[in-house]
Amino acid sequence: MxxxxxxxxxxxxxxxxxxxxxxxxxxxxxxxxxxxxxxxxxxxxxxxxxxxxxxxxxxxxxxxxxxxxxxxxxxxxxxxxxxxxxxxxxxxxxxxxxxxxxxxxxxxxxxxxxxxxxxxxHPELSAAQEIAQLLKRSSASDVINLAEDRMQLIGIRLEPDSPLIGKSLNEYSALHSDVTFRVVAIGRRGRTIIPNGSVKLQKYDQMFVLAKTENIPFIIETTGKKEMELNSVMIAGGSAMGAMIARILCADPSKNWSIKLIEPDYDTAEELAIELKEVMVLNGNPTDPDLLATEGISDMDAFIAVTDDEESNIISCLMAKHLEVKKTVALVSKPDFIPLAQTIGLDAVINKKVAASNEIHRYVRRGRVISVTELRGIKAEVIELQANEGSKITNKPIKKLRLPDGCVIGGVLCDGSVEIATGATEVKANDRVMIFCVPSAIDKVTKLFQ
Known part of the structure; x- marks a missing residue:
């Protein structure tokens, strides 16, 4: 092309x-x-x-x-x-x-x-919407909606005290056999693993799990984490993205958020204060530790740093984490900073370039490709594909398919119902299928749907 x-x-x-x-x-x-x-x-x-x-x-x-x-x-x-x-x-x-x-x-x-x-x-708007979504899943580092929001893929970092440490994925599944879910990717010390059932979980693994949306809170609980209610948010930076996040949260019908926004430019701060009546807008340096402490960062449930200085975003989020803020999100642009930020303890990082790339990829791979989403911090992508009549992917149990290396089928949307894929699952013509794979396997797996 x-x-x-x-x-x-x-x-x-x-x-x-x-x-x-x-x-x-x-x-x-x-x-x-x-x-x-x-x-x-x-x-x-x-x-x-x-x-x-x-x-x-x-x-x-x-x-x-x-x-x-x-x-x-x-x-x-x-x-x-x-x-x-x-x-x-x-x-x-x-x-x-x-x-x-x-x-x-x-x-x-x-x-x-x-x-x-x-x-x-609009990469900034896509990233702002993603941050708002992360605030609704307080324990997750990534939240991706799939199959018309009926499934969610969440990223969770396993802490050293997680009950899953040392358990294989088969053991994990057997422990919770009443709920169907799929661990589709693991980020481990800079490596990307598309796992099989024998892979054992280790501390600090970044685990990506696919489940029906209503089962996600339970999945989070199995990792030893708890979903926390987030109500108060401090936003560092009133740039386009900071203002968008504030607008999205103010328009949230499910919750009355308490929001503070810090913007260094006086005129911009004044404009935002006039527009956003429900937000406390402060004029000051959003990376100044004294200002953040004075304005009660330690009392906040979440801290979001979206200034143009990504190093300051990371440092201010680390300070917020040190002060026991429950959720921190930093805007970064350098790809090298993404795995680093999660390694040093930040809860989530957002990258505008990834948001733009995800939007554009759907049109580059148009046809039976419904969506493409790059997973942050690891070399893997989520592709939502629709099966053609007579394509190689159809009418065989998944366990009998010859899928390319580095590829796993996570879920299927068929006639409005969703199913987390198992070895016995069969894909029918026109089903929508959630595939997780490394970049080198994308072209091979796409051909199976043609």
């Missing part, structure tokens, strides 16, 4: 890395030579220096032959104009990063399709 990426920033680089590793024909356009050099030095892609809003420069990228044009610069207007031009020049699908809410509003005078944009992505 020929893919043109406009913008060689963090998100553009991450997408180019993932898509080129999957053997797509990738071209990256940017006006900054330094960003392009970083891309060309480490990735097998074509780079072109040029202006994203120039017809002449877009023609150089062969955009007319592109299956997908992805515009992810940091400026909404540039993404919109380059998307419009690309569509007129012949790009089959246009995906653009648009952060302004004005174009997603139901009453917007212009819609993305009016501008020639097929898919509008």
């Amino acid at each position: 020929k893919i043109v990426i406009i913008g060689a920033g963090e998100i553009g680089y991450d997408l180019a890395s993932v898509l080129s590793s999957e053997k797509h024909d990738v071209t990256v356009l940017d006006r900054e030579k330094e960003c392009l050099n970083k891309v060309s030095d480490s990735l097998d892609v074509l780079t072109i220096e040029g202006n994203a809003t120039s017809v002449k420069d877009l023609v150089k990228t062969d955009v007319a032959e592109a299956d997908i044009l992805i515009s992810v610069t940091s400026i909404d207007e540039v993404n919109m104009i380059s998307g419009m031009i690309g569509k007129r020049l012949g790009a089959k699908m246009v995906i653009a990063r648009i952060r302004s809410d004005e174009f997603s509003d139901d009453n917007a005078p212009l819609t993305p399709s009016d501008l020639g944009i097929d898919v509008m992505i």
Whole structure:
């Protein structure tokens, strides 16, 4: 597939890395030579220096032959104009990063399709929604909704006193045979394990478990952790994402959250205070330990750090954890920081690039692929696929299928009912199947559904 990426920033680089590793024909356009050099030095892609809003420069990228044009610069207007031009020049699908809410509003005078944009992505909003979801599962480091929210995949870090330490997955399953669940992946000291029943759990394992949504609280309890009621939240950083998190929590019909938000810019803080009547907005440095202590960080149930300085996000979350805040979430952008943050004791980390990549991947692997989600901290992905009539995956018990190495079937959605997969489960045509696999197995497993 020929893919043109406009913008060689963090998100553009991450997408180019993932898509080129999957053997797509990738071209990256940017006006900054330094960003392009970083891309060309480490990735097998074509780079072109040029202006994203120039017809002449877009023609150089062969955009007319592109299956997908992805515009992810940091400026909404540039993404919109380059998307419009690309569509007129012949790009089959246009995906653009648009952060302004004005174009997603139901009453917007212009819609993305009016501008020639097929898919509008908003990584910051996706990440903000994920953080809000994490606050509802206080013990989990990851929460992914699947099968129309009827199943959930949760990530849980096993503490040294967990009753599961030293037990095999077969033993774990036998202990709780009245509930069906599946351990689909384990992150262990930088390694990714797609486990079988004989694998034994160790302390500090990051365990990913799939179960029906109503059974998730019980699964968390089996690990030795307890779901805690979170009511008070402090948000460090009133940037776009910090404000979005506050808006999502204020609109939550199930709970009346107590929220404090700290923003260093006076004008921005004043605007947020006027808009968010239910939020206590403070003007100050959100990484200042004295300010955090004065404003009662030790009395908070959750602390969320989403400033532009990721090192400060990690440090302030560590301080919050030291003061026994129940849940800490840090925004990070460097992939290397994700496993590190969890190793040193943070409850969860969020990465905007992963959110963008997850959104875009569904369209790159379109067809029978319903969704693709990358698991943070380990090299594995969750793919939701629909089985074709007569495909190799159908009409055989899972235990008789020749699945590629590094791949496991977790669950099946059939005619509105959900089933956690066992060896006897059979996939039928048009069933939706949740697959967990390492990146190298994705293409092989996708072919089984064709």
